[in-house]
Structure formats: structure tokens, C-alpha cells
Amino acid sequence: MTAAERDRLGEGLLAEDGPLVPGKVVGLRASHCPACARWEFPALAYCPGCDGRAEPSALSAQATVIGVTAVLHPPPGALVPVPYTVALAAFPEGVAVLGVVTAALDDVPLGQRVETVAMLIGERLGYGFQLAGGAG
């Protein structure tokens, strides 16, 4: 199996429909409310802010870390080897998303710029964050 043929993890998390390889910079598929400009990830059909109808859209690739911790002991069911870093990354659209960062906790200060990448999780492609401007 080539990397491009790998299954996606979850449904509709990544905005790109074409072939993907791990490490490729991508946008997350989210929803956007045209009435009140609120974004949600994963995408919702409605807007929790105004009860209006939301539309699918893609988040920017880059985000800023507003919270960060690490998981040091293996949680049940996780396919990411410990220790790993988890960040809450705020996108310019106004939504902040949890994701694994491909860097040690000490290298991910608050305010760090990260970018969303396709990440190999087990045998499937999900998303993660890498330090912006580097391979992580």
C-alpha cells in the first residue's frame, strides 16, 4: 500500500479530498456560519452560536498554541506512542482545536506557531500539528 492510498481516520476531518502523504500541510474541514461568522470543528450542520445553518469550509493551515500539555502514559486505544505533546491551537478563524504536536513539550511554548499536517495514526491518516516553518 502506498501512502497516497491510505484510509482517512475519522470522517471528513481533512479538507483535502485528493491524495495525501503524511507530513503534507493541510486544512481541517470545519463549518462556518455565514450569519454570525462562527466556526466549529469538526463540522456541524448548525451554528451553536445563532442556531443558523452552517456551511462546510476549511480552516487555515496555520494556528497559534494557546494551551499545551503532554501525555506521558499510554491511554487506552491511543495509536500515538508516548510521550507525546498535545496542543490547543487557535486558528485565525476563531476556533481552537486539540491536536498532537510533532515536537517535545519543551519546544512548544504558548504563542508558538504551528501548522496542520496529515499525520499517520496507526495505518490511517489523521491530522496533527508541526512547528510552523520546520519539519517538526
Add this chain to the structure above:
Amino acid sequence: MDNVVIAGVGIHPFGRFDLSYRQLGAVAARDALADAGIGLADLDSILVGNVGGEMAKGQNTMELIGRPGIPIINVEAACASSASTLLLASQLINSGAARAILCLGVEKAPRGFIAASGFEQWQIESGLGVNPVYFALMAQELLETTDAKAADLAEVSVKNHRHAVANPNAMYRREVTQEDVLGSRMVCPPLTLLMLCAPNEGAAAAVLVSASYARELGISRPVRLNSVAMVSRTADDWFVPAASRQAGRRTSLTARAAASAYEQAGIGPADIDVIECQDTDAASELWAYRDLGLCEPGNETALLRSGETALGGRVPVNPSGGLLSKGEPLGASGLGQVHEIVQQLRGRAGARQVTGARTGICHVMGAGHNAAVLVASR
């Protein structure tokens, strides 16, 4: 809602036992009925809070005690399961639809990380289905935006473990030092093992009756359940298991539940003598100080350091030792809090008695975005 009386409470200690959940639940249920001075035949219905059990858990538990033939209804709302039974029971009694209801919470949780908190499979496989991650990020926010230090987080655990020494129903009854807490295994920075509660086993129960039935039973100076308020997620709340939140704003489920409970009971934070709150982790207790209205935002650690939330202080928080010391049997933890508050209001809490306690509150917060606050007084 002054029509609802907590006529009796019962508990099976929280910990690890070679007993089935049914046996644990039976102990608490039987003791609550005995404490209320009534039998199964006097009940209108039984509400059972449990998270991880099998089909018809309430029915299976009651089989060990008797077969009253009345409705037995199982409810689940993560750590707010017990509170859900109390909300429903109080509304049924207040409406006149019932005069006596047994609320039972029971749990036999596996060790370690709670595996199924409502996460999607992709979150679990991606390493994001981890409750302590959420608590750690909330703790970090407190450390970043107030003068709170890691030592303050440790002190919450020190205080609650000190309280638990006098509580025979707690799992951990040994005092710990700040060094013990800070030096224990790091789980999710900044939270160490001793800053997090352990999921465990136990049961607790309460018999709720109408005020008129309490008089019939000859209960003098009853403990009244003044209000139960429960809320779920609105637009800008954030808790387990949500994969995202709004970046610039976060509202508090606890603050909304507290405001509603206080308004219904006609009290304010200054009227509270004793509190049992959801100290899932040490930072959660400090957030609760703010959200329950005990202090202004940013003054959480000042309140902790003043000693006013310790036994002997103005408003002791978690005199039972809290979840940090008792452990957390998810479906039973809220009724465990009620057991403690009722003993406090009756003046029967022994060495951990809050002198002159007349008004107490309980607070729970659960996965799936549930929070509940109740007010009881005597």
C-alpha cells in the same frame, strides 16, 4: 422548592472491593432507607445513577434488597448521574407526583484513565481521548492568568487529603505534603498523579420525601433540599469530550448551575457554610472557587492560602476529602457529596464537623458537558 426533604442517606465507602456493584449499591440503599426510617413499600419510585454498568442495573441491585414492584429508572449523565437522580426526584416530589423516592448512585469503575468519556474513535486513536489533557489545559490557564503556582495546586491536594484522615468512607486517608504531591508521577503537565482523582468503586444513596411526609414520619428539624440546578452545554462551554472550543471566549457550566441553584434557593455565596465540589483535579477546585462565586476571578489562590476553605476556615470546601481523597465512583460521587453535606448539617460529621453548618452546597461536573449544583439547609 422547600417541599423536598432529605430524610435519609446511606453510603458504601469509596475504594476497591471484592464486591459486585450490586452489593455495593445494596449497602447504600438499605442504609439510606434505615436512616430515613422507611421501607421499600413506602417508596413511590427508585432512581439509579450509574455510568459503566450493565443493562437494568437499578433493577439488578434492588433484587438484593427486595421486590417493591415500583418503577426503577436508571439515569446516566457521566459524573452528574447522581445529580440527575436528585433533580428528577425533587421535581417529582415538588410537583406532587411522588412523596418518597430513593436516589441511588453506584459505580465499579476500572482502574486508570477513564476509557470511554464520549470521545469519537478518531479522537481516541489520535491520542486525544484523554480526560487529564483537558484538566491539564484548564490548570495551565489558571497558572497563566492568575498568580497560581504549582505549589497551590499541590496545596489543594494536601488540604483535601488532610480532611480525609477523619473520613472512614474515603479511599485515601493518609496526609500528604506538597513535596509528595509535586514529586508524584507526572501525568499531564502540570498535573501530577496526586493532583488527580482516581476512578474507583462505591455507592451512595438518599431518600427524598415531601415535607408533609417528613412530618408524618416524625422527622424533626429536617435537612431540606432547597434547590437542584443542572445545565448542559451552550455555545461557548468547553469540556470533555469536545475536540475544539472558541478561541477567545469560554463560559462556565458551573457558574450557570450555581447562579440557578442560588436563585431558586434564595441564597448567595456568602450564605454557604460548607461545600462539596468536583475536585476531579486540584485546579478544578480552584476554578470552582471562582465559578461558585466564593471569590473574584484571580483571587482563587488567595482564598486557598487564607485557609478559609480548609476545615476550621469560613467556608470549608471538601471536608470529606473530596474526590482527590475519596476517589471517584462516577455514578455515585454526587450522592457521596450529599451524604457528607447531610452529615455536616446534622452535626454528625465527627472530627471533620464544620461548626454550626446550616447551609451546604454540592457541585458536580461531568463529561458531555454537564454541571449541577444543589443547595441543602437545616
